[in-house]
Structure formats: C-alpha cells, structure tokens
Amino acid sequence: MREKDLFDILENAENDSMKRLIDKCPELSDEQLDRILAMSEKKFRKQMAQAEGTEREAAIKMTKNDDVSGVEVAKRPAWLTPLATAASIVLIAGIAIGSTAMLKRNHKPGGGGGVVTPAVTVTTTSGTGTTPSSTGPKGSVTGTTTTSANTSAVTSLVPGSGDTAEEKAENALLKPFAGTWVYQASSGNYTVDQGANNIGTVEIRGDGTYTYTENSGNVTTDRVERTVDEIAGTQLVTLVFYDGTAIKFVATYNEGLDQLGIGNGGLERLVRAGSAEASAPSVTASxxxxxxxxxxxxxxxxxxxxxxxxxxRDIDNDGVPELLLSRGTYHAAGVRIYYYENGNAVPVLADDGTIAEYGVYGAFMYKPAEHLLGSYNMHMGFESCATSxxxxxxxxLLHMITNNSGNAGEEAAEYTIDNVQVSKEEYDSARDQWDAMNWIVAGQQYYFTDLSPLS
Structure with a gap:
C-alpha cells in the first residue's frame, strides 16, 4: 500500500467515526485539527522510513536456506499502529486544550476561584517508601519501611518526626528539663511556696514528650514544647504541655529557684524530684x-x-494550736478563732454563718483539758461570767451568771443564773465556783509587727 493511501483513508473515514473523534475534543477548531494531522503525518513518514530500513537489513542477513518452524506468521496492516498513534495524539491534544479552556472559564479575577491548593503533595516515585502506622511526638507520623516500584508517595503537611535540624535543636533545648518533676498545689488560701500538697509527678523526656501521673491514677502522655517570650526586656522560658490538640497546662521556668511555675497566681508549680521542696511540708509547718x-x-x-x-493556743487540746485574732483591746472587740484543717486556716462560725468572736477587750479564757471557754465582761455597771x-x-454556751449591781446599787441589784433570778448568796456561790476554774487568758500575746513565731 502506498504511503499516501494511509492518510487518504484517515481523510475519507466515515462521518460517524470522525464525529466521535471530534466529540472527544469539542474545543478544537478546524485550523487546530489540521495542524495536529500535519504533525501526525510528519511523524508517520519518519517512522515508516525507519521501519523500511530495518526490514531491508533483516532481508540482507537472511538466506534462502533459512527457515523458521513452529511460528505462524500473521500479517497486520502496517497503517494501524500509526493511525492509532495519530488518533491518540488528536484525543490528548483535544482534552488538554479543552481542559485549559475550562479552567479559564472557571477562573475568577482576584484569586476567588481557580485551582484549590491540595492538603497533601503527591509525587510518583519508585524505590523505598514509608507506611504510616502511628502518630509520634510533635504530631509526626512514624511507620515501617516498605519497598515498592512506581508507587504514589503522599507527603502530609503534619510536622516531621523530630529528625529535622530545627526539631533536633528544639529537643536539645528541652534536655535541661529532662527528668522527674513533682507537681504541687497550694495546701490552703495562700501561694504554693507557703504550703504545698504533692498531687502528681511529671516525667519530661528529651525527645519532646512527657508523662503526667496524677495521684488519682490518671496518666497523660503527649508532647511538650519549649517557647521563649520576651516581656519588658526579660526573656521567659515556657514549657507548653499538650493533651492532644488541647493544652494541658503551661509552666514558666524560674531559673533562680530552678522551678516551673504553673499559672500566674502562684498556686501551682513543678519542682524537681529529690529537692527540698519536693517533700510536702509537715503539719507543724503547714x-x-x-x-x-x-x-x-x-x-x-x-x-x-x-x-x-x-x-x-491549743484550746481544744488536739495537738494543733488554734489561731486567735484580736481586732483590738476595746470592749466590743472579741477574738476570732481559726483552726487548721486539710491545709487551710478555717474560721469558727457563728449561728448566722459569720465569723464568730468570743470574749471582750480582745481576750477570753480557756481550759484545754475540759474543752471549755470562759468570758468575763464588766461594762457600764453590768457584770457577767460565761462558760461555753x-x-x-x-x-x-453552757452557763451564764449576771448582776447589775454596779449600775443599780446593792439594794436594787438583780442577780441571775442562766436567765433565772436568784439571791445574792446564790450568785456569789456560782461566781466563786467560776473564779476557781483556773482559767488561762489568751488572745493578746503578739502584735502584728511580730510574726516570727509562725516562721
């Protein structure tokens, strides 16, 4: 068949075949189609010339005595392969041009449309790849190594596995903090340095991870990151402890104390295990x-x-003293009593829920063995003795004896025991018994300018 006949066939193909071909590339104009066919014809002629040269060389090498057995020679029209190639070129070109035109139609001025940036980068490669199996420190993906050929490797935007120079430098900066720290919280209504309870331990590792074990048994293991903030010219080193995507707690390093303060109220901190501060204060110190x-x-x-x-004073004889606070030394100033419980100074309350005050002139009496309190009041001719x-x-209140002799005079005076009027003789007997109880006076021992007994 002559070379010219091949393109005559393509040129004279049936209308429905050409229609199907053109439908695959609706964006092609007649001029574009002609140029593509011309390029395909040029490529076809070059391939035919090469093929003919190869056949001539093979014919020269073969002799009339050569024969091939067991092989059936099947002749295929030589124009099918270049024709399929030409058709493929037309189809691919049409799709490429059509896609370009479609993108132009969908593009919006100002960057409002067009291509959407993918969340991952996909590349085709061959060789060794990594199959993700779990999430490691700093959100990195760790996995097992597999070997494959011509596979699509997906590179996630998740941070690396700690092998980059930047991550190695960051982890190196965490190494001074590596080790076990004791998590402490204030044991009362004061800062943690004045009284602390140990509520857990934090293990910081140089690879950028930590484990927080609470006394309740809860365990949190995740990543810890070091940051540096500058405030008023001072650099503050901060460790951020994560729990998944949330922040568990943030601790700021105090180089002078070698401690990590948590929060800005001074109520929680991390101290190194084995340090003097790591042991919770005793009851006496608390x-x-x-x-x-x-x-x-x-x-x-x-x-x-x-x-x-x-x-x-230990007014209830339980081994831990109470705090007695006197507002002043005037008549209406009683004494506020505080007791120690679970790391806190707790005030004794009155029936109405307010802080109770016992005694007058900033003092009262007590008998620790009997758990009794006494109050003597002499004011404006009125005298009373109370036992509680x-x-x-x-x-x-257990008993109260009163008289108004200082105001009404001896002859007109009234005497009472527990709000019941009695004779002067009965009152004097009760008063003698009250005086003989060997009361201890308390409430006026130290001025506020001297707090050294509590150091």
Whole structure:
C-alpha cells in the first residue's frame, strides 16, 4: 500500500467515526485539527522510513536456506499502529486544550476561584517508601519501611518526626528539663511556696514528650514544647504541655529557684524530684504557714489597727494550736478563732454563718483539758461570767451568771443564773465556783509587727 493511501483513508473515514473523534475534543477548531494531522503525518513518514530500513537489513542477513518452524506468521496492516498513534495524539491534544479552556472559564479575577491548593503533595516515585502506622511526638507520623516500584508517595503537611535540624535543636533545648518533676498545689488560701500538697509527678523526656501521673491514677502522655517570650526586656522560658490538640497546662521556668511555675497566681508549680521542696511540708509547718497568711490578709483590711493582736493556743487540746485574732483591746472587740484543717486556716462560725468572736477587750479564757471557754465582761455597771464548750470547732454556751449591781446599787441589784433570778448568796456561790476554774487568758500575746513565731 502506498504511503499516501494511509492518510487518504484517515481523510475519507466515515462521518460517524470522525464525529466521535471530534466529540472527544469539542474545543478544537478546524485550523487546530489540521495542524495536529500535519504533525501526525510528519511523524508517520519518519517512522515508516525507519521501519523500511530495518526490514531491508533483516532481508540482507537472511538466506534462502533459512527457515523458521513452529511460528505462524500473521500479517497486520502496517497503517494501524500509526493511525492509532495519530488518533491518540488528536484525543490528548483535544482534552488538554479543552481542559485549559475550562479552567479559564472557571477562573475568577482576584484569586476567588481557580485551582484549590491540595492538603497533601503527591509525587510518583519508585524505590523505598514509608507506611504510616502511628502518630509520634510533635504530631509526626512514624511507620515501617516498605519497598515498592512506581508507587504514589503522599507527603502530609503534619510536622516531621523530630529528625529535622530545627526539631533536633528544639529537643536539645528541652534536655535541661529532662527528668522527674513533682507537681504541687497550694495546701490552703495562700501561694504554693507557703504550703504545698504533692498531687502528681511529671516525667519530661528529651525527645519532646512527657508523662503526667496524677495521684488519682490518671496518666497523660503527649508532647511538650519549649517557647521563649520576651516581656519588658526579660526573656521567659515556657514549657507548653499538650493533651492532644488541647493544652494541658503551661509552666514558666524560674531559673533562680530552678522551678516551673504553673499559672500566674502562684498556686501551682513543678519542682524537681529529690529537692527540698519536693517533700510536702509537715503539719507543724503547714499550720504556721496557713495562719501567717490569715494575719497578712487581715493587715490589708480596714479592721486592722495598731491595737490589733494575735495569739496561738491549743484550746481544744488536739495537738494543733488554734489561731486567735484580736481586732483590738476595746470592749466590743472579741477574738476570732481559726483552726487548721486539710491545709487551710478555717474560721469558727457563728449561728448566722459569720465569723464568730468570743470574749471582750480582745481576750477570753480557756481550759484545754475540759474543752471549755470562759468570758468575763464588766461594762457600764453590768457584770457577767460565761462558760461555753468548744467541741468540734463549735462554741456552745453552757452557763451564764449576771448582776447589775454596779449600775443599780446593792439594794436594787438583780442577780441571775442562766436567765433565772436568784439571791445574792446564790450568785456569789456560782461566781466563786467560776473564779476557781483556773482559767488561762489568751488572745493578746503578739502584735502584728511580730510574726516570727509562725516562721
């Protein structure tokens, strides 16, 4: 068949065949189609010339005695292959041109449309790849190595596995903090340095991970990151502890104390295990710290004056003293009683829920063995002696004896025992018994300028 006949066939193909071909590339104009066919014809002629040369060389090498057995020679029209190639070129060109035109139609000025940036980068490669199996520190993907050929490797935008120079430098900066830290919280209404309870441990590792084990048994393992903030010219090193995507807690390093403060209220901190601060204070030190904080807070109120005083006495004989705070030495100034419980200084309350005050002139009496409190009052001719119990940090009135002789005179005076009027003789007997109880006076021991007994 002559070379010219091949393109005659393509040129004279049936209309429905050409229609199907043109439908595949609707964006092609007649001029574009002609140029593509011309290029295909040129390529076809070059391939035919090469093929004929190869056949001539093969014919020269073969002799008449050569034969091939067991092979059936099948002749295929030589024009099918270049024709299919030409058709493929037309189809691919049409799709490419059509796609370009479609993108132009969908493009919006100002970047409002067009190509959407993919979340992952896909490349075709051959050789060794990594199959993700789990999420490692800093959100990195770790996995097992597999070998494949001509596979599509997907590169995620998730941070790396800690092998980059930047991540290695960051992890190196965490190494000074590596080790076990004790998580402490304030044991009362004061800062953690004045009294602390150990509530857990934090293990910081140099690879950028940590494990927080709470006393309750809860365990959190995740990543920790180091950051540096500059405030008023001072650089603050901060460790951010994550729990998944959320922040578990943030700790700021105090180089002078070698501690990590949590929050800005001074109520929580991390101290190195084995340090002196890692051991929670004893009960003796704790009540001192709690009471000192109460006195410090009171000094910042309007009730405080130069006549205010304080004392510590074990008025219920339980081994831990109570704090006695006297607002002043005038008649209406009683004594506020605080007791120590679970790391806190707790005030004794009155029936109406307010802080109770017992005694007058900033003092009262007590008998620790019997858990009794006493109050003597002499004011404007009125005299009274009260006896109360102090059980379970509650004050309960037991007996009260009174007389108004200083105001009404001896002849007109009235005497009472527990609100029942009695004779002077009965009153004097009850009064003698009250005086013989060997009361201990308390409430006016120290001025606020001296808090050293609580150090």
């Amino acid at each position: 009540w001192k710290t709690a009471y000192k904080q109460v006195l410090t807070d009171f000094m910042n109120t309007s009730e405080y004056s130069s006549e205010s005083m304080w004392d510590v 119990s102090y059980e379970g940090h509650t004050i309960t």
